[in-house]
Amino acid sequence: MNRTGIYPGSFDPIHKGHIDIINRATKLVDKLYIAVANSPHKKPLFNLDERKEMIEEEFSSNSSIEVIAFDNLLIDLANSLKAEILIRGLRVVSDFEYEFQMLGMNRQLDSKIETVFLMADAQCQSISSNFVKEIARLGGDISNFTNKFVASKLKDKYK
Numbered sequence: 819m820n821r822t823g824i825y826p827g828s829f830d831p832i833h834k835g836h837i838d839i840i841n842r843a844t845k846l847v848d849k850l851y852i853a854v855a856n857s858p859h860k861k862p863l864f865n866l867d868e869r870k871e872m873i874e875e876e877f878s879s880n881s882s883i884e885v886i887a888f889d890n891l892l893i894d895l896a897n898s899l900k901a902e903i904l905i906r907g908l909r910v911v912s913d914f915e916y917e918f919q920m921l922g923m924n925r926q927l928d929s930k931i932e933t934v935f936l937m938a939d940a941q942c943q944s945i946s947s948n949f950v951k952e953i954a955r956l957g958g959d960i961s962n963f964t965n966k967f968v969a970s971k972l973k974d975k976y977k
Contacts, residue, residue, distance in 0.1 A: 823847035823903040823934075826892055828855050829869050830862040831972065833950050833964045835942035837876060839907035842936055844882055847903055852877070856889035863951055863975060875967045893927040904933045909943045 825843055829836060829852075844850050854869050862869065870885050877883045888895045896904065904924065906917050914935075921933045938945075950963045954972035961969060 821847040822849045822901040823905050824851045824853050824896055824901045825905040826853040828857045828860055830864055830947050831968045832873050833945050835938045835945040838939045838942050839936050843905040850883050852885045853888045872968050893924055896931050906935050907938055908935050909938045
């Protein structure tokens, strides 16, 4: 049976926590779509194409991963891709509260689509895109939090 999953997020930018979840999610599905949300209300530092590019750079050698953009309901995207599984990463307890509410809404929209929560690796639980951006903005070393390609993109943004 071929299982298709979606790991949605804004990925502004992708960091080692995301990468850990993605690598582990590929063990659960045959095809994984990393769905980059347009999310203009979040006022992202990177535009949609830049965020996609950073993810594609990280996973270019993995043929089971495809990076796509979306700006519609996640459930509608899942149905259009015939995805049965939504992957959601959790770092802290407060993440669970939000994700639990989202799960409830998604189940009401389409009860056939399952949500799988993956806890971030202990070394990645404190990493967030906002913290990575703030450290980069202030000239700090972000090499422990993201890859070299993303670090160079952040450095360019904050020149």
